[in-house]
Amino acid sequence: MSFEMGLKSKYQILIAGRLSGPKNDVILNILQKTGPLVVQKIPHIQFQVVGAPVLDTHLNLAKKYSWIQFLGFQRDITPYYQKADLIIGSGRVILEALKLKKPVIAIGECRYIGPLLEKSILTAQQTNFGDCDDKEYFDWDLMAEDIIRCLKKFKLRTNIISNGYKLLKSEYNSQNVEEKIEHLYNQTIFENNLKKIKELPVLMYHQVFATQPEFSKFHLNITVSKLEEQLKILKFLKKETITFSDLFSKNVSPRSVILTFDDGYENHYRYLLPLLEKYQMKAVVYILGNFNIRKNFWDIPKGECEYKLLKKNQILKMSKSEFVEFGAHSMTHCSLPDQSFQKIKTEISNSKNHIENLVQKSIYSFAYPYGNLNEKIKNYVKKSGFYFGVAVDSGPFKFTQDLFEIRRIHVFPNTSAFQFIKKVSGYYLRYRMYRQKFHPSTYLRIGK
Ligand SMILES: [Zn+2]
CATH class of the missing domain: 3.20.20.370 (Glycoside hydrolase/deacetylase)
Known part of the structure; x- marks a missing residue:
């Protein structure tokens, strides 16, 4: 395996989410606007997308850019999380990734949150990792910079993981994290729905x-x-x-x-x-x-x-x-x-x-x-x-x-x-x- 400037030979970024509705729009934007900027700086990278339905729009995009791969619906997503260097998503995706101690970048239907760091945790919690907000906020260039920084800086990744894990632990100290995640996730969605x-x-x-x-x-x-x-x-x-x-x-x-x-x-x-x-x-x-x-x-x-x-x-x-x-x-x-x-x-x-x-x-x-x-x-x-x-x-x-x-x-x-x-x-x-x-x-x- 060859390493250059402390970078891994091949990076995998996992994006997980529905490929329909507003989630799909966000994923397409990431792939079309953010992805190319990242690939310019780090050519040996792959963006894998887990989610369905994979349509012609997606397949054409994968044809255009060799660094994109659509994996369709996966019943067990854990192995994909484990292989990934960085996980991008919202809601449940983020919680599951954090549980596996993986670094995450949160982006939801309504806004871009970014790497889960101390300064972004509150916004992340309040918006269910970007899924619920009154106004839209996206910054595809900033997202590219954040992805590059995360991949290049080991310390930043560990920082995200420890912040995220702390968040999980403080919200739930019970043994049954799985159930608690589910519950918190559902509760957050419910509260946001009632607000809306x-x-x-x-x-x-x-x-x-x-x-x-x-x-x-x-x-x-x-x-x-x-x-x-x-x-x-x-x-x-x-x-x-x-x-x-x-x-x-x-x-x-x-x-x-x-x-x-x-x-x-x-x-x-x-x-x-x-x-x-x-x-x-x-x-x-x-x-x-x-x-x-x-x-x-x-x-x-x-x-x-x-x-x-x-x-x-x-x-x-x-x-x-x-x-x-x-x-x-x-x-x-x-x-x-x-x-x-x-x-x-x-x-x-x-x-x-x-x-x-x-x-x-x-x-x-x-x-x-x-x-x-x-x-x-x-x-x-x-x-x-x-x-x-x-x-x-x-x-x-x-x-x-x-x-x-x-x-x-x-x-x-x-x-x-x-x-x-x-x-x-x-x-x-x-x-x-x-x-x-x-x-x-x-x-x-x-x-x-
Ligand atoms: Zn009756």
């Missing part, structure tokens, strides 16, 4: 029918064509349908909306799932933890028609689709405030356990049957490991103010396209509150 979201409309639906039924006691339904029209409106408005777990796992768009469907009817499998697949949109479906309950027995005595609930195999098929997330809706659809505390506890925590055991995924949210709740119930939902509790007509008008009493917006069979646009605008609940407060009929007695 001004309002997150959570819509409430129940049944989905092929055609409008002749009779319905509670009018808790929507037809396939109407729902399809609404999904199209969401697409047109560039709204992103997300689920509750998305808030922990990715940077969600400020234009996000959550669609929820209560009770888990068979018609959700038959009509909702195909629509979600067709439009690549997501929904949260609330089901009972008692899978022996086969129909909406709680509504039938009140005069509603009988409808079948989802079977286990249908739940499983829906859960395997990336477009459905299940939430818990108690065990037996009872009004929780009317029950003993012991019964409340089993209704809440058993529903979570049973559904998690069936779908083999964490259940993030709980829907209070009939929207009936009190503080004790809310606290128990939180204590049981849920992250969210969705109500019906109660709770603050802003999503982030009480994650265990999230007010939902009804969508009715006759909700017009215009009303629907208002409902998903993000201002609907506050608008309604003001309208109630200031409507002439409430202070001049001229209303009907």
